[in-house]
Amino acid sequence: MTWKAPxxxxxxxxxxxxxxxxxxxxxxxxLHSGLCTSTQRRPGREWRSSPGVLPTTANAGGGxxxxxxxxxxxxxxxxxxxxxxxxxxxxxLASRRAGQGPEWQARQLQVRNPLLRVLARFxxxxxxxxxxxxxxxxxxxxxxxxxxxxxxxxxxLHGVELGRGGDIDHLLIGRLGVFAVNTKHHPGARVTxxxxxVFVRGRQQPYVAKALREASRVxxxxxxxxxxxxxxxxxxxxxxxxxxxxxxxxxxGGVRILPSRAVTWWLRMPARSVLSAAEAEALYAIARSPRTxxxx
Numbered sequence: 001m002t003w004k005a006p007x008x009x010x011x012x013x014x015x016x017x018x019x020x021x022x023x024x025x026x027x028x029x030x031l032h033s034g035l036c037t038s039t040q041r042r043p044g045r046e047w048r049s050s051p052g053v054l055p056t057t058a059n060a061g062g063g064x065x066x067x068x069x070x071x072x073x074x075x076x077x078x079x080x081x082x083x084x085x086x087x088x089x090x091x092x093l094a095s096r097r098a099g100q101g102p103e104w105q106a107r108q109l110q111v112r113n114p115l116l117r118v119l120a121r122f123x124x125x126x127x128x129x130x131x132x133x134x135x136x137x138x139x140x141x142x143x144x145x146x147x148x149x150x151x152x153x154x155x156x157l158h159g160v161e162l163g164r165g166g167d168i169d170h171l172l173i174g175r176l177g178v179f180a181v182n183t184k185h186h187p188g189a190r191v192t193x194x195x196x197x198v199f200v201r202g203r204q205q206p207y208v209a210k211a212l213r214e215a216s217r218v219x220x221x222x223x224x225x226x227x228x229x230x231x232x233x234x235x236x237x238x239x240x241x242x243x244x245x246x247x248x249x250x251x252x253g254g255v256r257i258l259p260s261r262a263v264t265w266w267l268r269m270p271a272r273s274v275l276s277a278a279e280a281e282a283l284y285a286i287a288r289s290p291r292t293x294x295x296x
Contacts, residue, residue, distance in 0.1 A: 093288045098143020098158040102136035138185025138239045155284035163294040177274040178232045180215040193246035193257045208253040221296035
């Protein structure tokens with residue numbers, strides 16, 4: 001077999017190839033620009049540039065790397081940001097699972113390469129999503145304990161998002177009153193509850209101040225929604241620890257610190273009722289609505 005030299009390209013072929021390369025480069029640049037600017041658009045704002053065609057990167061630079069979205073395909077379909085906001089506004093908070101918020105955060109931060117995730121777990125490397133996963137596991141386990149209190153007349157909500165940022169891990173409403181519960185998961189740690197602070201592995205933690213702030217925000221939101229003062233008690237639940245001391249006699253800042261094994265026992269203790277069954281039910285109905293927490 002003899003080798004044959006390739007036939008020389010005609011001028012027309014060279015021009016076509018050059019045009020294809022330039023079109024591809026413009027498409028890539030347009031795609032990058034479109035993705036960057038689309039994240040800066042305000043929710044609910046119309047961003048159609050011409051009738052019938054959405055300004056996607058499909059026609060950026062004259063190329064066609066993505067399908068052009070015709071206006072007829074969008075008729076009757078609400079904007080994704082608007083529909084998401086509407087779903088969250090109408091959501092029944094009783095449908096949320098314990099740990100759902102931290103789980104979502106962990107998924108956003110996790111390493112995309114599955115092999116790297118396995119390697120990091122094998123080597124014990126602390127990735128960005130690890131703290132969120134540990135927190136989610138603690139909230140799930142404490143949430144299951146609290147859900148059992150439903151048989152004793154308690155109402156439980158998980159992951160109550162506040163309008164000004166942050167959330168309440170668990171909200172308890174029952175005859176003993178309203179409790180804003182903050183869960184802390186410290187696997188294998190030694191926890192000491194002092195007179196004014198909490199120590200984990202010998203380090204001071206800001207759990208007391210945070211619990212007081214969260215209870216205050218819940219108190220203001222429920223009082224505004226009901227039109228009368230609603231007392232809310234802060235409660236911190238420690239889970240996964242190897243040893244905890246001082247929690248029986250010390251209540252720093254008036255905040256009750258409980259190990260997870262004792263939380264249901266403590267809430268079942270005989271005590272004077274603060275709310276009637278009807279009052280607790282009415283508060284629970286108000287707390288289930290996301291609108292209650294918009295300004296919290």
